[in-house]
Amino acid sequence: MNVIVFASRKGGSGKSTLTAHLAAHAYKPSRSVLLVDADPQGSLTLWHKLRGTNEPPLVDGTDGVRAIVSSAKRQGYEWVFIDTPPTMSAVVTDAIHAATLIIIPARLTLFDLAAIKETMDLARQLRRPYAVVINGVPPRRDNTESPFVREARAALTSLNVPVWSGQITTRNNYSLALAEGEGAAEYEAGSEAANEIASLWTAIDKSVKAIHGHYAGVAMHRVAA
Ligand SMILES: Nc1ncnc2c1ncn2[C@@H]1O[C@H](COP(=O)(O)OP(=O)(O)OP(=O)(O)O)[C@@H](O)[C@H]1O
Ligand SMILES: [Mg+2]
Structure with a gap:
Protein backbone atom coordinates (compact mmCIF):
# COMPACT_ATOMS: atom_id res chain seq x y z
CA MET A 1 0.00 0.00 0.00
CA THR A 19 -5.31 15.72 -3.65
CA ALA A 20 -8.72 15.98 -5.31
CA HIS A 21 -7.48 16.09 -8.91
CA LEU A 22 -5.05 13.22 -8.42
CA ALA A 23 -7.70 11.16 -6.63
CA ALA A 24 -10.16 11.62 -9.49
CA HIS A 25 -7.40 10.71 -11.94
CA ALA A 26 -5.95 7.72 -10.08
CA TYR A 27 -9.14 6.03 -8.93
CA LYS A 28 -10.64 3.28 -11.03
CA PRO A 29 -12.50 0.09 -10.11
CA SER A 30 -9.28 -1.90 -10.53
CA ARG A 31 -7.19 0.56 -8.48
CA SER A 32 -8.46 1.19 -4.95
CA VAL A 33 -7.84 4.61 -3.43
CA LEU A 34 -8.85 5.82 0.03
CA LEU A 35 -9.05 9.56 0.64
CA VAL A 36 -8.33 10.94 4.10
CA ASP A 37 -9.23 14.51 4.97
CA ALA A 38 -7.04 15.40 7.94
CA ASP A 39 -7.80 19.12 7.66
CA PRO A 40 -10.59 20.52 9.89
CA GLN A 41 -11.26 23.10 7.13
CA GLY A 42 -12.77 20.17 5.20
CA SER A 43 -11.98 21.33 1.63
CA LEU A 44 -11.51 17.79 0.33
CA THR A 45 -14.68 16.68 2.14
CA LEU A 46 -16.63 19.48 0.47
CA TRP A 47 -15.39 18.41 -2.97
CA HIS A 48 -16.21 14.80 -2.14
CA LYS A 49 -19.78 15.77 -1.12
CA LEU A 50 -20.25 17.64 -4.40
CA ARG A 51 -18.93 14.60 -6.23
CA GLY A 52 -21.63 12.53 -4.58
CA THR A 53 -20.40 9.13 -5.80
CA ASN A 54 -18.17 7.98 -2.91
CA GLU A 55 -15.64 7.01 -5.59
CA PRO A 56 -13.05 7.07 -4.23
CA PRO A 57 -14.29 6.78 -0.63
CA LEU A 58 -13.28 9.38 1.97
CA VAL A 59 -12.77 9.21 5.72
CA ASP A 60 -12.27 11.95 8.32
CA GLY A 61 -8.71 11.98 9.61
CA THR A 62 -8.79 15.15 11.70
CA ASP A 63 -8.37 13.15 14.94
CA GLY A 64 -5.33 11.27 13.62
CA VAL A 65 -4.49 9.07 10.67
CA ARG A 66 -2.50 6.22 12.18
CA ALA A 67 -5.45 3.89 12.85
CA ILE A 68 -7.01 4.79 9.48
CA VAL A 69 -3.82 3.86 7.62
CA SER A 70 -3.52 0.53 9.48
CA SER A 71 -7.13 -0.29 8.75
CA ALA A 72 -6.77 0.69 5.06
CA LYS A 73 -3.83 -1.70 4.86
CA ARG A 74 -5.87 -4.53 6.40
CA GLN A 75 -8.67 -3.81 3.94
CA GLY A 76 -6.24 -4.14 1.04
CA TYR A 77 -6.29 -0.58 -0.31
CA GLU A 78 -3.59 0.10 -2.90
CA TRP A 79 -3.37 3.86 -2.37
CA VAL A 80 -4.18 6.26 0.46
CA PHE A 81 -4.13 10.01 -0.25
CA ILE A 82 -4.02 12.26 2.82
CA ASP A 83 -4.81 15.99 2.64
CA THR A 84 -3.38 17.86 5.64
CA PRO A 85 -3.93 21.28 7.26
CA PRO A 86 -1.45 24.19 6.76
CA THR A 87 0.02 23.69 10.22
CA MET A 88 2.75 21.75 11.97
CA SER A 89 0.19 20.02 14.21
CA ALA A 90 0.30 16.46 15.52
CA VAL A 91 -1.92 15.16 12.73
CA VAL A 92 0.59 16.44 10.12
CA THR A 93 3.49 14.72 11.89
CA ASP A 94 1.34 11.59 12.14
CA ALA A 95 0.59 11.71 8.39
CA ILE A 96 4.20 12.37 7.38
CA HIS A 97 5.26 9.50 9.60
CA ALA A 98 2.89 7.18 7.70
CA ALA A 99 3.85 8.50 4.25
CA THR A 100 5.40 6.51 1.43
CA LEU A 101 5.90 9.85 -0.34
CA ILE A 102 5.16 13.45 0.65
CA ILE A 103 4.06 15.90 -2.01
CA ILE A 104 4.79 19.50 -1.06
CA PRO A 105 2.97 21.91 -3.37
CA ALA A 106 4.55 25.36 -3.53
CA ARG A 107 3.72 28.60 -5.23
CA LEU A 108 6.93 30.43 -5.92
CA THR A 109 6.49 33.26 -3.43
CA LEU A 110 8.90 34.11 -0.66
CA PHE A 111 6.38 32.98 1.97
CA ASP A 112 5.73 29.67 0.26
CA LEU A 113 9.42 28.98 -0.07
CA ALA A 114 10.02 29.78 3.60
CA ALA A 115 7.13 27.49 4.58
CA ILE A 116 8.23 24.49 2.51
CA LYS A 117 11.50 24.48 4.42
CA GLU A 118 9.64 23.61 7.63
CA THR A 119 7.71 20.81 5.93
CA MET A 120 10.89 19.46 4.30
CA ASP A 121 12.72 19.58 7.63
CA LEU A 122 9.96 17.47 9.19
CA ALA A 123 10.11 14.98 6.31
CA ARG A 124 13.88 14.74 6.67
CA GLN A 125 13.66 14.35 10.42
CA LEU A 126 11.23 11.44 9.98
CA ARG A 127 13.30 10.18 7.02
CA ARG A 128 10.37 10.10 4.64
CA PRO A 129 10.79 10.67 0.86
CA TYR A 130 9.42 13.97 -0.43
CA ALA A 131 9.18 16.12 -3.55
CA VAL A 132 8.13 19.71 -4.19
CA VAL A 133 5.52 20.38 -6.89
CA ILE A 134 5.52 23.87 -8.38
CA ASN A 135 1.93 25.16 -8.49
CA GLY A 136 0.16 28.30 -9.63
CA VAL A 137 2.68 29.53 -12.19
CA PRO A 138 2.45 31.05 -15.71
CA PRO A 139 2.02 28.61 -18.62
CA ARG A 140 4.89 27.20 -20.61
CA ARG A 141 5.30 28.76 -24.06
CA ASP A 142 6.48 26.46 -26.86
CA ASN A 143 7.26 23.96 -24.13
CA THR A 144 9.62 26.43 -22.43
CA GLU A 145 8.88 27.45 -18.88
CA SER A 146 8.62 31.10 -17.93
CA PRO A 147 11.93 32.71 -16.84
CA PHE A 148 10.46 33.16 -13.37
CA VAL A 149 9.79 29.44 -12.97
CA ARG A 150 13.15 28.53 -14.48
CA GLU A 151 15.04 30.74 -12.03
CA ALA A 152 13.08 29.54 -9.02
CA ARG A 153 13.59 25.91 -10.08
CA ALA A 154 17.33 26.48 -10.46
CA ALA A 155 17.49 28.11 -7.02
CA LEU A 156 15.61 25.19 -5.41
CA THR A 157 17.78 22.63 -7.17
CA SER A 158 20.94 24.43 -6.02
CA LEU A 159 19.61 24.15 -2.45
CA ASN A 160 19.29 20.39 -2.98
CA VAL A 161 15.48 20.52 -2.92
CA PRO A 162 13.91 17.68 -4.94
CA VAL A 163 11.48 19.28 -7.40
CA TRP A 164 9.13 17.66 -9.91
CA SER A 165 10.30 18.54 -13.43
CA GLY A 166 6.76 19.49 -14.52
CA GLN A 167 4.53 22.28 -13.27
CA ILE A 168 0.91 22.89 -12.33
CA THR A 169 -0.05 26.05 -14.17
CA THR A 170 -2.59 28.60 -12.92
CA ARG A 171 -5.73 27.48 -14.75
CA ASN A 172 -9.39 28.23 -14.13
CA ASN A 173 -10.14 24.61 -15.00
CA TYR A 174 -8.58 23.49 -11.73
CA SER A 175 -11.02 25.43 -9.56
CA LEU A 176 -14.01 25.08 -11.92
CA ALA A 177 -13.66 21.27 -11.92
CA LEU A 178 -13.48 21.13 -8.12
CA ALA A 179 -16.65 23.23 -7.82
CA GLU A 180 -18.42 20.45 -9.77
CA GLY A 181 -16.92 17.70 -7.61
CA GLU A 182 -14.83 16.60 -10.57
CA GLY A 183 -11.22 16.07 -11.57
CA ALA A 184 -9.59 17.89 -14.50
CA ALA A 185 -10.21 15.16 -17.10
CA GLU A 186 -13.81 14.60 -15.96
CA TYR A 187 -14.43 18.33 -16.32
CA GLU A 188 -12.70 18.63 -19.70
CA ALA A 189 -11.09 15.57 -21.22
CA GLY A 190 -7.85 16.27 -23.05
CA SER A 191 -7.42 19.73 -21.45
CA GLU A 192 -4.03 21.13 -20.46
CA ALA A 193 -5.04 20.74 -16.80
CA ALA A 194 -5.90 17.07 -17.39
CA ASN A 195 -2.50 16.55 -19.04
CA GLU A 196 -0.64 18.17 -16.15
CA ILE A 197 -2.42 16.00 -13.58
CA ALA A 198 -1.76 12.86 -15.64
CA SER A 199 1.91 13.69 -15.87
CA LEU A 200 2.15 14.42 -12.12
CA TRP A 201 0.50 11.06 -11.44
CA THR A 202 3.07 9.31 -13.66
CA ALA A 203 5.88 10.99 -11.69
CA ILE A 204 4.32 9.95 -8.35
CA ASP A 205 3.86 6.38 -9.54
CA LYS A 206 7.46 6.25 -10.73
CA SER A 207 8.76 7.65 -7.42
CA VAL A 208 6.79 5.12 -5.44
CA LYS A 209 8.13 2.28 -7.60
CA ALA A 210 11.67 3.62 -7.05
CA ILE A 211 11.04 3.82 -3.28
CA HIS A 212 10.02 0.15 -3.30
CA GLY A 213 13.08 -0.72 -5.41
CA HIS A 214 11.05 -1.65 -8.50
CA TYR A 215 12.38 1.15 -10.68
CA ALA A 216 15.96 2.19 -11.18
CA GLY A 217 15.50 5.29 -13.39
CA VAL A 218 15.29 8.95 -12.42
CA ALA A 219 12.60 9.75 -9.82
CA MET A 220 11.62 13.15 -8.50
CA HIS A 221 11.81 12.49 -4.76
CA ARG A 222 14.63 12.38 -2.30
CA VAL A 223 14.88 10.83 1.17
CA ALA A 224 16.63 12.79 3.91
CA ALA A 225 18.94 15.06 1.92
N1 LIG B 1 -3.07 25.66 -10.32
C1 LIG B 1 -4.13 26.37 -9.90
N2 LIG B 1 -4.83 27.13 -10.77
C2 LIG B 1 -5.88 27.85 -10.33
N3 LIG B 1 -6.32 27.89 -9.06
C3 LIG B 1 -5.65 27.16 -8.15
C4 LIG B 1 -4.54 26.35 -8.51
N4 LIG B 1 -4.09 25.73 -7.39
C5 LIG B 1 -4.89 26.11 -6.39
N5 LIG B 1 -5.82 26.98 -6.83
C6 LIG B 1 -6.84 27.67 -6.03
O1 LIG B 1 -6.16 28.27 -4.92
C7 LIG B 1 -6.92 28.14 -3.74
C8 LIG B 1 -6.11 27.41 -2.68
O2 LIG B 1 -5.85 26.09 -3.12
P1 LIG B 1 -6.02 24.86 -2.12
O3 LIG B 1 -7.27 24.99 -1.32
O4 LIG B 1 -5.82 23.64 -2.92
O5 LIG B 1 -4.76 25.10 -1.19
P2 LIG B 1 -4.42 24.36 0.18
O6 LIG B 1 -2.95 24.22 0.24
O7 LIG B 1 -5.21 23.13 0.32
O8 LIG B 1 -4.92 25.44 1.23
P3 LIG B 1 -5.09 25.22 2.83
O9 LIG B 1 -3.71 25.21 3.37
O10 LIG B 1 -5.88 26.39 3.28
O11 LIG B 1 -5.78 23.91 3.01
C9 LIG B 1 -8.20 27.42 -4.12
O12 LIG B 1 -9.20 28.39 -4.34
C10 LIG B 1 -7.85 26.71 -5.42
O13 LIG B 1 -8.97 26.55 -6.28
MG1 LIG C 1 -6.47 22.49 1.83
Whole structure:
Protein backbone atom coordinates (compact mmCIF):
# COMPACT_ATOMS: atom_id res chain seq x y z
CA MET A 1 0.00 0.00 0.00
CA ASN A 2 1.21 3.49 -0.84
CA VAL A 3 0.43 6.51 1.31
CA ILE A 4 0.73 9.86 -0.46
CA VAL A 5 0.62 12.83 1.90
CA PHE A 6 -0.01 16.36 0.65
CA ALA A 7 1.62 18.74 3.07
CA SER A 8 2.82 22.32 3.38
CA ARG A 9 2.63 24.70 6.29
CA LYS A 10 1.63 27.42 3.79
CA GLY A 11 -2.12 27.93 3.36
CA GLY A 12 -3.42 28.03 -0.20
CA SER A 13 -0.41 26.32 -1.78
CA GLY A 14 -2.57 23.69 -3.52
CA LYS A 15 -2.69 20.67 -1.18
CA SER A 16 -6.44 20.07 -1.44
CA THR A 17 -6.49 20.91 -5.16
CA LEU A 18 -3.82 18.35 -5.98
CA THR A 19 -5.31 15.72 -3.65
CA ALA A 20 -8.72 15.98 -5.31
CA HIS A 21 -7.48 16.09 -8.91
CA LEU A 22 -5.05 13.22 -8.42
CA ALA A 23 -7.70 11.16 -6.63
CA ALA A 24 -10.16 11.62 -9.49
CA HIS A 25 -7.40 10.71 -11.94
CA ALA A 26 -5.95 7.72 -10.08
CA TYR A 27 -9.14 6.03 -8.93
CA LYS A 28 -10.64 3.28 -11.03
CA PRO A 29 -12.50 0.09 -10.11
CA SER A 30 -9.28 -1.90 -10.53
CA ARG A 31 -7.19 0.56 -8.48
CA SER A 32 -8.46 1.19 -4.95
CA VAL A 33 -7.84 4.61 -3.43
CA LEU A 34 -8.85 5.82 0.03
CA LEU A 35 -9.05 9.56 0.64
CA VAL A 36 -8.33 10.94 4.10
CA ASP A 37 -9.23 14.51 4.97
CA ALA A 38 -7.04 15.40 7.94
CA ASP A 39 -7.80 19.12 7.66
CA PRO A 40 -10.59 20.52 9.89
CA GLN A 41 -11.26 23.10 7.13
CA GLY A 42 -12.77 20.17 5.20
CA SER A 43 -11.98 21.33 1.63
CA LEU A 44 -11.51 17.79 0.33
CA THR A 45 -14.68 16.68 2.14
CA LEU A 46 -16.63 19.48 0.47
CA TRP A 47 -15.39 18.41 -2.97
CA HIS A 48 -16.21 14.80 -2.14
CA LYS A 49 -19.78 15.77 -1.12
CA LEU A 50 -20.25 17.64 -4.40
CA ARG A 51 -18.93 14.60 -6.23
CA GLY A 52 -21.63 12.53 -4.58
CA THR A 53 -20.40 9.13 -5.80
CA ASN A 54 -18.17 7.98 -2.91
CA GLU A 55 -15.64 7.01 -5.59
CA PRO A 56 -13.05 7.07 -4.23
CA PRO A 57 -14.29 6.78 -0.63
CA LEU A 58 -13.28 9.38 1.97
CA VAL A 59 -12.77 9.21 5.72
CA ASP A 60 -12.27 11.95 8.32
CA GLY A 61 -8.71 11.98 9.61
CA THR A 62 -8.79 15.15 11.70
CA ASP A 63 -8.37 13.15 14.94
CA GLY A 64 -5.33 11.27 13.62
CA VAL A 65 -4.49 9.07 10.67
CA ARG A 66 -2.50 6.22 12.18
CA ALA A 67 -5.45 3.89 12.85
CA ILE A 68 -7.01 4.79 9.48
CA VAL A 69 -3.82 3.86 7.62
CA SER A 70 -3.52 0.53 9.48
CA SER A 71 -7.13 -0.29 8.75
CA ALA A 72 -6.77 0.69 5.06
CA LYS A 73 -3.83 -1.70 4.86
CA ARG A 74 -5.87 -4.53 6.40
CA GLN A 75 -8.67 -3.81 3.94
CA GLY A 76 -6.24 -4.14 1.04
CA TYR A 77 -6.29 -0.58 -0.31
CA GLU A 78 -3.59 0.10 -2.90
CA TRP A 79 -3.37 3.86 -2.37
CA VAL A 80 -4.18 6.26 0.46
CA PHE A 81 -4.13 10.01 -0.25
CA ILE A 82 -4.02 12.26 2.82
CA ASP A 83 -4.81 15.99 2.64
CA THR A 84 -3.38 17.86 5.64
CA PRO A 85 -3.93 21.28 7.26
CA PRO A 86 -1.45 24.19 6.76
CA THR A 87 0.02 23.69 10.22
CA MET A 88 2.75 21.75 11.97
CA SER A 89 0.19 20.02 14.21
CA ALA A 90 0.30 16.46 15.52
CA VAL A 91 -1.92 15.16 12.73
CA VAL A 92 0.59 16.44 10.12
CA THR A 93 3.49 14.72 11.89
CA ASP A 94 1.34 11.59 12.14
CA ALA A 95 0.59 11.71 8.39
CA ILE A 96 4.20 12.37 7.38
CA HIS A 97 5.26 9.50 9.60
CA ALA A 98 2.89 7.18 7.70
CA ALA A 99 3.85 8.50 4.25
CA THR A 100 5.40 6.51 1.43
CA LEU A 101 5.90 9.85 -0.34
CA ILE A 102 5.16 13.45 0.65
CA ILE A 103 4.06 15.90 -2.01
CA ILE A 104 4.79 19.50 -1.06
CA PRO A 105 2.97 21.91 -3.37
CA ALA A 106 4.55 25.36 -3.53
CA ARG A 107 3.72 28.60 -5.23
CA LEU A 108 6.93 30.43 -5.92
CA THR A 109 6.49 33.26 -3.43
CA LEU A 110 8.90 34.11 -0.66
CA PHE A 111 6.38 32.98 1.97
CA ASP A 112 5.73 29.67 0.26
CA LEU A 113 9.42 28.98 -0.07
CA ALA A 114 10.02 29.78 3.60
CA ALA A 115 7.13 27.49 4.58
CA ILE A 116 8.23 24.49 2.51
CA LYS A 117 11.50 24.48 4.42
CA GLU A 118 9.64 23.61 7.63
CA THR A 119 7.71 20.81 5.93
CA MET A 120 10.89 19.46 4.30
CA ASP A 121 12.72 19.58 7.63
CA LEU A 122 9.96 17.47 9.19
CA ALA A 123 10.11 14.98 6.31
CA ARG A 124 13.88 14.74 6.67
CA GLN A 125 13.66 14.35 10.42
CA LEU A 126 11.23 11.44 9.98
CA ARG A 127 13.30 10.18 7.02
CA ARG A 128 10.37 10.10 4.64
CA PRO A 129 10.79 10.67 0.86
CA TYR A 130 9.42 13.97 -0.43
CA ALA A 131 9.18 16.12 -3.55
CA VAL A 132 8.13 19.71 -4.19
CA VAL A 133 5.52 20.38 -6.89
CA ILE A 134 5.52 23.87 -8.38
CA ASN A 135 1.93 25.16 -8.49
CA GLY A 136 0.16 28.30 -9.63
CA VAL A 137 2.68 29.53 -12.19
CA PRO A 138 2.45 31.05 -15.71
CA PRO A 139 2.02 28.61 -18.62
CA ARG A 140 4.89 27.20 -20.61
CA ARG A 141 5.30 28.76 -24.06
CA ASP A 142 6.48 26.46 -26.86
CA ASN A 143 7.26 23.96 -24.13
CA THR A 144 9.62 26.43 -22.43
CA GLU A 145 8.88 27.45 -18.88
CA SER A 146 8.62 31.10 -17.93
CA PRO A 147 11.93 32.71 -16.84
CA PHE A 148 10.46 33.16 -13.37
CA VAL A 149 9.79 29.44 -12.97
CA ARG A 150 13.15 28.53 -14.48
CA GLU A 151 15.04 30.74 -12.03
CA ALA A 152 13.08 29.54 -9.02
CA ARG A 153 13.59 25.91 -10.08
CA ALA A 154 17.33 26.48 -10.46
CA ALA A 155 17.49 28.11 -7.02
CA LEU A 156 15.61 25.19 -5.41
CA THR A 157 17.78 22.63 -7.17
CA SER A 158 20.94 24.43 -6.02
CA LEU A 159 19.61 24.15 -2.45
CA ASN A 160 19.29 20.39 -2.98
CA VAL A 161 15.48 20.52 -2.92
CA PRO A 162 13.91 17.68 -4.94
CA VAL A 163 11.48 19.28 -7.40
CA TRP A 164 9.13 17.66 -9.91
CA SER A 165 10.30 18.54 -13.43
CA GLY A 166 6.76 19.49 -14.52
CA GLN A 167 4.53 22.28 -13.27
CA ILE A 168 0.91 22.89 -12.33
CA THR A 169 -0.05 26.05 -14.17
CA THR A 170 -2.59 28.60 -12.92
CA ARG A 171 -5.73 27.48 -14.75
CA ASN A 172 -9.39 28.23 -14.13
CA ASN A 173 -10.14 24.61 -15.00
CA TYR A 174 -8.58 23.49 -11.73
CA SER A 175 -11.02 25.43 -9.56
CA LEU A 176 -14.01 25.08 -11.92
CA ALA A 177 -13.66 21.27 -11.92
CA LEU A 178 -13.48 21.13 -8.12
CA ALA A 179 -16.65 23.23 -7.82
CA GLU A 180 -18.42 20.45 -9.77
CA GLY A 181 -16.92 17.70 -7.61
CA GLU A 182 -14.83 16.60 -10.57
CA GLY A 183 -11.22 16.07 -11.57
CA ALA A 184 -9.59 17.89 -14.50
CA ALA A 185 -10.21 15.16 -17.10
CA GLU A 186 -13.81 14.60 -15.96
CA TYR A 187 -14.43 18.33 -16.32
CA GLU A 188 -12.70 18.63 -19.70
CA ALA A 189 -11.09 15.57 -21.22
CA GLY A 190 -7.85 16.27 -23.05
CA SER A 191 -7.42 19.73 -21.45
CA GLU A 192 -4.03 21.13 -20.46
CA ALA A 193 -5.04 20.74 -16.80
CA ALA A 194 -5.90 17.07 -17.39
CA ASN A 195 -2.50 16.55 -19.04
CA GLU A 196 -0.64 18.17 -16.15
CA ILE A 197 -2.42 16.00 -13.58
CA ALA A 198 -1.76 12.86 -15.64
CA SER A 199 1.91 13.69 -15.87
CA LEU A 200 2.15 14.42 -12.12
CA TRP A 201 0.50 11.06 -11.44
CA THR A 202 3.07 9.31 -13.66
CA ALA A 203 5.88 10.99 -11.69
CA ILE A 204 4.32 9.95 -8.35
CA ASP A 205 3.86 6.38 -9.54
CA LYS A 206 7.46 6.25 -10.73
CA SER A 207 8.76 7.65 -7.42
CA VAL A 208 6.79 5.12 -5.44
CA LYS A 209 8.13 2.28 -7.60
CA ALA A 210 11.67 3.62 -7.05
CA ILE A 211 11.04 3.82 -3.28
CA HIS A 212 10.02 0.15 -3.30
CA GLY A 213 13.08 -0.72 -5.41
CA HIS A 214 11.05 -1.65 -8.50
CA TYR A 215 12.38 1.15 -10.68
CA ALA A 216 15.96 2.19 -11.18
CA GLY A 217 15.50 5.29 -13.39
CA VAL A 218 15.29 8.95 -12.42
CA ALA A 219 12.60 9.75 -9.82
CA MET A 220 11.62 13.15 -8.50
CA HIS A 221 11.81 12.49 -4.76
CA ARG A 222 14.63 12.38 -2.30
CA VAL A 223 14.88 10.83 1.17
CA ALA A 224 16.63 12.79 3.91
CA ALA A 225 18.94 15.06 1.92
N1 LIG B 1 -3.07 25.66 -10.32
C1 LIG B 1 -4.13 26.37 -9.90
N2 LIG B 1 -4.83 27.13 -10.77
C2 LIG B 1 -5.88 27.85 -10.33
N3 LIG B 1 -6.32 27.89 -9.06
C3 LIG B 1 -5.65 27.16 -8.15
C4 LIG B 1 -4.54 26.35 -8.51
N4 LIG B 1 -4.09 25.73 -7.39
C5 LIG B 1 -4.89 26.11 -6.39
N5 LIG B 1 -5.82 26.98 -6.83
C6 LIG B 1 -6.84 27.67 -6.03
O1 LIG B 1 -6.16 28.27 -4.92
C7 LIG B 1 -6.92 28.14 -3.74
C8 LIG B 1 -6.11 27.41 -2.68
O2 LIG B 1 -5.85 26.09 -3.12
P1 LIG B 1 -6.02 24.86 -2.12
O3 LIG B 1 -7.27 24.99 -1.32
O4 LIG B 1 -5.82 23.64 -2.92
O5 LIG B 1 -4.76 25.10 -1.19
P2 LIG B 1 -4.42 24.36 0.18
O6 LIG B 1 -2.95 24.22 0.24
O7 LIG B 1 -5.21 23.13 0.32
O8 LIG B 1 -4.92 25.44 1.23
P3 LIG B 1 -5.09 25.22 2.83
O9 LIG B 1 -3.71 25.21 3.37
O10 LIG B 1 -5.88 26.39 3.28
O11 LIG B 1 -5.78 23.91 3.01
C9 LIG B 1 -8.20 27.42 -4.12
O12 LIG B 1 -9.20 28.39 -4.34
C10 LIG B 1 -7.85 26.71 -5.42
O13 LIG B 1 -8.97 26.55 -6.28
MG1 LIG C 1 -6.47 22.49 1.83
